[in-house]
């Protein structure tokens with residue numbers, strides 16, 4: 001290598017990986033083993049005491065997963081990362097290191113539906129209380145702060161409408177309050193948005209979506225930006241106080257700017273247990289090698305589809321930040337200049353029945369609840385994911401009866417448009 005810093009595509013292929021030292025295998029092997037032999041008793045003791053880094057047991061870490069961790073940390077510009085079994089596991093493990101029972105965190109109302117459920121119900125059972133704020137009214141985050149607030153959580157490009165969040169404005173509020181900003185960067189991927197450059201302290205992904213990219217493997221990751229001072233306020237005892245199970249070491253004092261990634265591994269992953277399978281890590285690594293190519297094409301296709309829909313007489317409105325007239329277009333130009341992603345919503349003049357008819361008549365699109373596959377995906381939230389809500393609640397969640405959500409795939413854009421055309425006419 002020269003002293004040139006490698007570019008994004010180079011990192012997507014090489015970061016964290018080397019030919020296998022034992023066999024010379026060029027592609028990262030799947031280390032399909034539960035456990036790893038110690039050199040001797042002293043080595044074992046130092047691994048367990050966190051005095052040495054190394055492999056113990058795949059719930060705590062695995063060499064295939066370690067390549068994926070280094071790769072995503074490099075792509076996001078973080079100091080270290082931790083892979084877990086799913087995007088939701090990344091959220092649980094992250095908040096487990098930050099919150100004590102009775103604590104609060106602020107979350108943007110515009111989120112992946114599963115995250116809204118997780119925060120409203122399962123997190124409540126742990127005594128972790130979500131306070132909702134509105135990304136269209138950044139000051140609402142400031143108003144939601146209390147002495148119990150321990151973190152702020154947003155999506156960079158947000159569900160379901162592909163709206164763009166003003167990360168820097170919310171990061172400034174978090175910094176002033178002395179709490180970390182957590183950004184779910186799933187819909188953008190680091191190819192489109194780099195939250196750490198805009199003030200994020202922790203970046204999360206559902207690897208299931210664009211990073212894996214092929215709709216075949218569930219996974220999640222936590223990236224530590226290395227920017228937050230965990231010892232300053234005494235609000236984060238997991239990081240700042242002595243750990244009895246590790247001979248009284250203090251994680252932040254010992255591990256410095258990658259202490260959060262260590263805490264998430266040696267406390268959260270160790271005790272909660274949602275480890276990523278090395279097989280899934282291999283599949284996701286393979287996906288990441290083509291991330292830049294895929295996400296650019298996803299975004300270009302989505303823009304073409306959004307433009308076509310905007311001119312269609314059956315369509316009442318299109319919400320895609322990549323369109324010049326869109327409410328979020330200026331934020332998109334600032335945070336996601338290469339493209340506004342593949343996921344967006346539009347409204348049908350025919351309302352509920354037209355939505356049901358469209359998802360029933362598409363042939364190329366798959367009617368299912370996912371995003372970030374090579375394949376084009378469609379869902380009518382009012383008759384599926386949001387069907388239990390009242391019409392008013394549906395509208396507040398961005399899932400009104402007329403709303404259709406697309407995740408535009410990598411097929412030829414002419415075929416994607418032709419499919420929507422025939423289904424809208426049917």
Ligand SMILES: *Cc1c(COP(=O)(O)O)cnc(C)c1O
Pocket residue numbers: 086087088089112114115155159184186187205206207208209218219220371
């Ligand atoms: C899918 C998704 C999640 C949850 O990830 P899983 O891997 O399904 O657990 C979280 N956030 C966003 C934005 C998602 O799209």
